[in-house]
Amino acid sequence: xxxxxxxxxxxxxxxxxxxxxxxxxxxxxxxxxxxxxxxERPTVVALFVQDLEYMASAGIRMLVFTKxxxxxxxxxxxxxxxxxxVHTLEMTGVDKSVIFADSFELAATN
Amino acid sequence: MPTLTLxxxxxxxxxxxxxxxxxxxxAGLDTRATYQLRLAVDEIATNxxxxxxxxxxxxGEIVVTAEVNDQALVVTLEDTAPPYNPxxxxxxxxxxxxxxPLHERSIGGLGVYFAIHAVSEFHYExxxxxxxxxxxxxxxxPTATEGSTAxxxxx
Numbered sequence: 001x002x003x004x005x006x007x008x009x010x011x012x013x014x015x016x017x018x019x020x021x022x023x024x025x026x027x028x029x030x031x032x033x034x035x036x037x038x039x040e041r042p043t044v045v046a047l048f049v050q051d052l053e054y055m056a057s058a059g060i061r062m063l064v065f066t067k068x069x070x071x072x073x074x075x076x077x078x079x080x081x082x083x084x085x086v087h088t089l090e091m092t093g094v095d096k097s098v099i100f101a102d103s104f105e106l107a108a109t110n
Numbered sequence: 111m112p113t114l115t116l117x118x119x120x121x122x123x124x125x126x127x128x129x130x131x132x133x134x135x136x137a138g139l140d141t142r143a144t145y146q147l148r149l150a151v152d153e154i155a156t157n158x159x160x161x162x163x164x165x166x167x168x169x170g171e172i173v174v175t176a177e178v179n180d181q182a183l184v185v186t187l188e189d190t191a192p193p194y195n196p197x198x199x200x201x202x203x204x205x206x207x208x209x210x211p212l213h214e215r216s217i218g219g220l221g222v223y224f225a226i227h228a229v230s231e232f233h234y235e236x237x238x239x240x241x242x243x244x245x246x247x248x249x250x251x252p253t254a255t256e257g258s259t260a261x262x263x264x265x
Contacts, residue, residue: 002124021127024156025120054127054145056152057220067212076212084145091227092220093208 019051050080153221162191
């Protein structure tokens with residue numbers, strides 16, 4: 001399985017659904033999608049990653065890019081991350097800058 | 111001992127990963143150890159392709175070998191890019207970034223950090239005009255935790 005990303009936008013919230021392998025070869029697709037949603041100036045980005053099986057450092061660089069592109073005040077939710085991806089984000093302290101949740105609806109109302 | 115010769119191109123990451131996953135299963139590694147090995151090998155291969163070959167306007171190959179023995183799974187990447195020892199990277203500067211919020215981070219060095227910290231042992235050699243990056247995952251112990259990885263370099 002390679003990589004797919006799809007996005008939608010609703011009331012200031014950008015929804016991105018990622019699946020497959022996010023590595024140096026596929027990160028460009030993610031970056032292009034971030035640049036697309038940046039035009040809508042979202043205040044919240046929800047990443048649905050239930051079907052994302054792998055994230056390399058290129059994926060982490062894309063999270064850095066997202067924050068730098070959209071601004072520090074933009075909240076990034078990571079929804080349904082597999083344990084190994086959570087571990088990768090914890091190894092690099094990224095967990096302190098994103099919000100993990102099993103469900104975006106529940107997390108966003110808390 | 112499986113050996114795979116791949117072009118120094120990002121499209122090679124997928125077959126490289128497939129070999130690593132296949133050998134990790136053969137070695138009986140658990141889910142986390144398998145993922146961490148995949149991460150380490152993928153990151154170093156990416157650096158070889160992007161920095162060793164493409165940035166130098168060079169073409170070359172990556173030769174991957176995997177060996178399962180009683181104690182460990184050993185994966186070796188060989189390339190003909192200019193000599194580069196990942197262990198000489200200042201990992202402490204990379205780690206300083208981990209305390210910063212995302213928008214204040216630089217974006218380099220993560221791959222080497224993963225390579226060194228995600229496996230039981232990481233070794234680098236320069237031999238016969240080739241970089242050799244060697245990843246060792248012990249079969250009997252849990253995944254290496256940060257700070258416990260052994261590493262060495264021989265030039």
